[in-house]
Amino acid sequence: MQNSKGYLLTVCTCIFFLSGCWDQVAIEDRGFVVGTAIDLADQQESDFYNVKMTYQFVVPAGLGAPGESGGPKAFTNISATGKSLFEIIRYVDTQTSRAGYFEHLKVIVVSEEVMKEPELFASVMDDFIRDQEMRRSMKVIVSENDAKNILAVEPDAQKLPAIYIDSILQNNYKSARVIMPVRIGQVHEYLLTDRSYVLPRITTTEDGKRIKENGVAVIHGYNNQMVGTLTGKETKGLNFITHNNDGGTVEFEIDNHLMIYEIQNTKSSIKIEVNDNNKVDISIKIGAEGRIGEMYGSEKLLTPKRFAEIEKGISKKMEKLANQTLKKAQKDLNADIFGFAELLKQRHYDDWQKMKDDWDHGDNIFADCNIKVTANAIVRSVGATDKTKDKGSE
Structure with missing residues (x-):
């Protein structure tokens, strides 16, 4: 009798596993x-x-x-x-x-x-x-x-x-x-x-x-x-601030010659403070590492003075692009697309509770924020050559 019950249980179990998916298509x-x-x-x-x-x-x-x-x-x-x-x-x-x-x-x-x-x-x-x-x-x-x-x-x-x-x-x-x-x-x-x-x-x-x-x-x-x-240029400024994209290039001029900086790595840090007048001060530091991807002209690059000029030129161009994007977001679009609100909420919660209903709408506190951008670009490589043409070898 016990063997019969065991046999029946085994058969029922097998039927359960062989039933398949009821909703199979x-x-x-x-x-x-x-x-x-x-x-x-x-x-x-x-x-x-x-x-x-x-x-x-x-x-x-x-x-x-x-x-x-x-x-x-x-x-x-x-x-x-x-x-x-x-x-x-x-x-x-x-x-x-x-x-x-x-x-x-x-x-x-x-x-x-x-x-x-x-x-x-x-x-x-x-x-x-x-x-x-x-x-x-x-x-x-x-x-x-x-x-x-x-x-x-x-x-x-x-x-x-x-x-x-x-x-x-x-x-x-x-x-x-x-x-x-x-x-x-x-x-x-x-x-x-x-x-x-x-x-x-x-x-x-x-x-x-x-x-x-x-x-x-x-x-x-x-x-x-x-x-x-x-625009594409304004999107570059956005990416520099938000660290949304590590790739891309920066075009800039040195002595009226075009030069292309190929970005290999970027980083950004944002400091946000609320002062005594309930004004928000935001400081953005942008860092970049990359190489010279293309250049016009014939001057040598491998001199300390030239390197400093190039890195300064890249940094200024990155600051300009970031500031253009910030200005448009604050004055034209009235939209905080940089995540400043999240940082304010995390680091100054009590102040955020007072501002959240008027951040980028209503009284639009975001539009009146004092925002400062500094960039520091580093050139790690000039590629396979340090110049396009050596006039002294002609």
């Missing part, structure tokens, strides 16, 4: 979505915003073998309009043979038109943040024009536009004119803290085949509304 039945674009619909029919969502689905037959040409496209873009992202994706599922599957979604492109509407960006991000199928590593970017056009680019070297865009963003560390990719996990943090922030801004080339960086979009944390942009 065959891979050939999945519609892999790799990119999403969000625009405002042409017509707004109610008090709620109508948005146009464009989804980029992978067409496996178009991927082909490596080196193979011809055949169908490797992707198809499907657009739909509605007031709710849930409503839209359910409708899109009725237009395809495979239901949308988002675990491989790489990029979310949002048009400036959407970004400029108060709170709309936060609303459309809500579904991407809540849905457990969405990954926190998805990159969020802003399109200068219609976002759907970004997903329609067709570069020669990549069959899937969304994958191409994702790869371009990964190379941003090579240029100080752009910021590192912003993932939706970071966007979620910004939305929770009401902190002003920036997102990469892109546009298409004239032929519509590729994308190019176009500075950054500045979003005010108070209402998650885009309030302006920073």
Whole structure:
């Protein structure tokens, strides 16, 4: 009798482990979505915003073998309009043979038109943040024009536009004119803290085949509304202050000759104090190490005097770029995109409690902060040669 019970228990246990996944879906039945674009619909029919969502689905037959040409496209873009992202994706599922599957979604492109509407960006991000199928590593970017056009680019070297865009963003560390990719996990943090922030801004080339960086979009944390942009040069100043990007170059002049400083490492330290008059004083020290990447002229570099002049020239240029960005953020954009508020909260909590409702809105205390920037650039190498031409050897 006991043997029979043991046998029955063993059989039941085996059945439990052999039951499989109840919600399993065959891979050939999945519609892999790799990119999403969000625009405002042409017509707004109610008090709620109508948005146009464009989804980029992978067409496996178009991927082909490596080196193979011809055949169908490797992707198809499907657009739909509605007031709710849930409503839209359910409708899109009725237009395809495979239901949308988002675990491989790489990029979310949002048009400036959407970004400029108060709170709309936060609303459309809500579904991407809540849905457990969405990954926190998805990159969020802003399109200068219609976002759907970004997903329609067709570069020669990549069959899937969304994958191409994702790869371009990964190379941003090579240029100080752009910021590192912003993932939706970071966007979620910004939305929770009401902190002003920036997102990469892109546009298409004239032929519509590729994308190019176009500075950054500045979003005010108070209402998650885009309030302006920073150019490539202004983005450099932002990166120097926030230590967002270690790469890039600095162009400067020595004796009317152009010289290029290639940045290999940067660091910054920020000191923030509240004086007796409740004014905020901020001191920023920027450090950089790098090498001379290119120069025009024929003078030797390997002299102490020349080295000092070069390092001073680089430092002054970095200070100038940082100050230009600070001025624009304080006077034009009224947005603290440097994280000063977080430092003030950490180091002067009692003072922060008095200022938090008027930091970069209301009375706008941020605009009246006294900010001083000093930079110290060090040249570690001049490359394979110390001059372009030795006149004495001619």
